[in-house]
Amino acid sequence: xxxxxxxxxxxxxxxxxxxxxxxxxxxxxxxxxxxxxxxxxxxxxxxxxxxxxxxxxxxxxxxxxxxxxxxxxxxxxxxxxxxxxxxxxxxxxxxxxxxxxxxxxxxxxxxxxxxxxxxxxxxxxxxxxxxxxxxxxxxxxxxxxxxxxxxxxxxxxxxxxxxxxxxxxxxxxxxxxxxxxxxxxxxxxxxxxxxxxxxxxxxxxxxxxxxxxxxxxxxxxxxxxxxxxxxxxxxxxxxxxxxxxxxxxxxxxxxxxxxxxxxxxxxxxxxxxxxxxxxxxxxxxxxxxxxxxxxxxxxxxxxxx
Amino acid sequence: xxxxxxxxxxxxxxxxxxxxxxxxxxxxxxxxxxxxxxxxxxxxxxxxxxxxxxxxxxxxxxxxxxxxxxxxxxxxxxxxxxxxxxxxxxxxxxxxxxxxxxxxxxxxxxxxxxxxxxxxxxxxxxxxxxxxxxxxxxxxxxxxxxxxxxxxxxxxxxxxxxxxxxxxxxxxxxxxxxxxxxxxxxxxxxxxxxxxxxxxxxxxxxxxxxxxxxxxxxxxxxxxxxxxxxxxxxxxxxxxxxxxxxxxxxxxxxxxxxxxxxxxxxxxxxxxxxxxxxxxxxxxxxxxxxxxxxxxxxxxxxxxxxxxxxxxxxxxxxxxxxxxxx
Numbered sequence: 001x002x003x004x005x006x007x008x009x010x011x012x013x014x015x016x017x018x019x020x021x022x023x024x025x026x027x028x029x030x031x032x033x034x035x036x037x038x039x040x041x042x043x044x045x046x047x048x049x050x051x052x053x054x055x056x057x058x059x060x061x062x063x064x065x066x067x068x069x070x071x072x073x074x075x076x077x078x079x080x081x082x083x084x085x086x087x088x089x090x091x092x093x094x095x096x097x098x099x100x101x102x103x104x105x106x107x108x109x110x111x112x113x114x115x116x117x118x119x120x121x122x123x124x125x126x127x128x129x130x131x132x133x134x135x136x137x138x139x140x141x142x143x144x145x146x147x148x149x150x151x152x153x154x155x156x157x158x159x160x161x162x163x164x165x166x167x168x169x170x171x172x173x174x175x176x177x178x179x180x181x182x183x184x185x186x187x188x189x190x191x192x193x194x195x196x197x198x199x200x201x202x203x204x205x206x207x208x209x210x211x212x213x214x215x216x217x218x219x220x221x222x223x224x225x226x227x228x229x230x231x232x233x234x235x236x237x238x239x240x241x242x243x244x245x246x247x248x249x250x251x252x253x254x255x256x257x258x259x260x261x262x263x264x265x266x267x268x269x270x271x272x273x274x275x276x277x278x279x280x281x282x283x284x285x286x287x288x289x290x291x292x293x294x295x296x297x298x299x300x301x302x303x304x305x
Numbered sequence: 306x307x308x309x310x311x312x313x314x315x316x317x318x319x320x321x322x323x324x325x326x327x328x329x330x331x332x333x334x335x336x337x338x339x340x341x342x343x344x345x346x347x348x349x350x351x352x353x354x355x356x357x358x359x360x361x362x363x364x365x366x367x368x369x370x371x372x373x374x375x376x377x378x379x380x381x382x383x384x385x386x387x388x389x390x391x392x393x394x395x396x397x398x399x400x401x402x403x404x405x406x407x408x409x410x411x412x413x414x415x416x417x418x419x420x421x422x423x424x425x426x427x428x429x430x431x432x433x434x435x436x437x438x439x440x441x442x443x444x445x446x447x448x449x450x451x452x453x454x455x456x457x458x459x460x461x462x463x464x465x466x467x468x469x470x471x472x473x474x475x476x477x478x479x480x481x482x483x484x485x486x487x488x489x490x491x492x493x494x495x496x497x498x499x500x501x502x503x504x505x506x507x508x509x510x511x512x513x514x515x516x517x518x519x520x521x522x523x524x525x526x527x528x529x530x531x532x533x534x535x536x537x538x539x540x541x542x543x544x545x546x547x548x549x550x551x552x553x554x555x556x557x558x559x560x561x562x563x564x565x566x567x568x569x570x571x572x573x574x575x576x577x578x579x580x581x582x583x584x585x586x587x588x589x590x591x592x593x594x595x596x597x598x599x600x601x602x603x604x605x606x607x608x609x610x611x612x613x614x615x616x617x618x619x620x621x622x623x624x625x626x627x628x629x630x631x
Binding site: 023031034039045046048052065105108109112115119120121122125128129132134136137139140141143144145147160161163166193194219222225226230241242244249250269273280283291 | 366452
């Protein structure tokens with residue numbers, strides 16, 4: 001471990017270890033070029049879409065690599081239309097409620113299964129949960145269950161079936177198992193009950209892992225598409241991803257998307273781009289927070305389980 | 306958080322915080338142990354119930370695969386047909402198309418999309434400036450968090466018929482361009498989208514493995530006169546073998562599952578001949594087409610084969626002296 005930290009600090013200073021030859025200018029040039037290409041490929045499409053959503057109508061119609069004159073008409077028209085706003089509201093509800101419920105359900109189960117040695121039957125439950133990572137029931141049986149439970153066309157059908165991810169449960173459980181034993185043991189000796197220990201000691205100590213898992217859940221709920229397609233017929237209840245699919249990929253015109261009755265509607269392209277941007281913005285907003293954990297190693301552990 | 310952790314959850318159970326048998330008392334009977342942990346069960350039961358209802362009960366629904374099922378008649382009222390649905394699958398040309406498309410896409414993914422994160426991780430690792438490295442990482446991770454609907458919408462705005470590239474080519478006097486609706490190149494498009502979305506994210510696990518390599522190995526290799534390229538080939542790459550095997554096993558297990566939402570969304574643009582895979586077949590035939598029995602049978606068959614594949618890949622990896630996943 002010590003050696004890795006040494007390497008890291010050495011690199012952090014930007015220095016080259018003494019045994020490493022300075023790279024030739026040609027190699028450095030090629031590397032820089034490749035990196036630049038990768039960055040452009042990843043970033044430019046997103047930047048282009050965002051920029052075009054703000055483009056003035058005449059520029060959007062003729063098509064440019066990057067717009068120079070801007071207008072907010074597309075967004076005004078979309079918010080006048082109402083359907084996209086409705087979709088955003090639905091997705092926001094699913095995301096917030098779903099994430100809170102998921103975190104609660106996942107962390108309680110993880111704490112219950114943290115001590116498989118002492119608790120009779122816990123091991124069996126753990127295996128039962130783990131097994132779900134390797135096979136699922138399939139689309140149609142799931143559909144039949146949701147129908148049987150009367151959840152078709154209900155927003156809850158997008159929250160309840162995905163309440164606990166076995167994978168996330170394992171990550172949180174791993175974290176719980178590495179909490180300082182003495183602290184929890186001391187609380188037990190003081191006569192604190194399991195729930196009190198969980199709420200007062202375990203959860204406050206587990207904020208980093210709960211934050212990461214919460215963001216994973218949130219991104220998952222926000223991106224819900226297929227379940228909504230399967231379970232929700234009522235367009236009033238569609239989450240934003242289905243709305244996006246309808247108006248951008250399927251090319252349906254957004255109803256009522258005009259700025260004002262006496263003005264021509266903004267070009268379809270900018271409207272589409274603006275819907276894409278609205279569906280993406282929440283992800284872009286949480287991304288910097290998520291980013292903090294990439295380097296801290298929490299995520300590495302999370303990926304590996 | 307070492308590579309070994311991946312060997313399986315529960316390996317650290319012995320370090321779990323909790324009451325070691327409080328005082329070295331005489332052995333408690335099972336009933337006493339259950340009573341002592343009664344509050345712990347209030348944590349376990351709701352979650353266990355959830356998995357029972359939403360993961361295990363639906364598995365029972367797979368009996369429909371042996372029925373001539375209609376939602377109106379229900380499971381109780383639908384006649385049993387034995388393996389008729391399964392024989393019907395193998396005579397259905399659409400299933401064969403779906404199977405062929407699935408396997409071709411899975412193969413292309415394995416050849417192009419699987420090694421991409423390794424290459425990217427090595428490239429980024431070779432950068433000396435920590436700041437540049439972190440900046441590039443931030444950028445390449447981002448697309449992973451976007452939904453397929455967003456990714457395909459964005460791609461369409463750039464590569465589609467009315468998109469950026471088409472517009473540019475028209476300005477330069479070249480013909481129309483539309484990569485999104487071309488059925489011939491569609492499978493490569495699918496792989497390209499996959500690389501764009503998940504290649505960056507895939508590097509994380511390889512970075513972790515690279516960070517675990519002791520720097521003495523590089524020093525020793527350098528002292529022995531190994532060039533930078535040789536150090537990569539003989540120090541870094543061998544250290545990545547365990548992780549790579551692990552990912553390969555998981556990959557083989559999901560070989561029949563290729564980007565469901567991704568293909569479902571693009572099928573209207575390129576047609577079923579190019580974009581029908583097993584999962585989309587189940588959806589179109591069952592949920593939309595109403596042939597529930599046949600669709601469920603196809604889904605069930607796919608699930609069973611997938612499970613067998615993971616188990617055998619795991620066994621193979623172990624026999625070859627590597628680590629499995631379980």
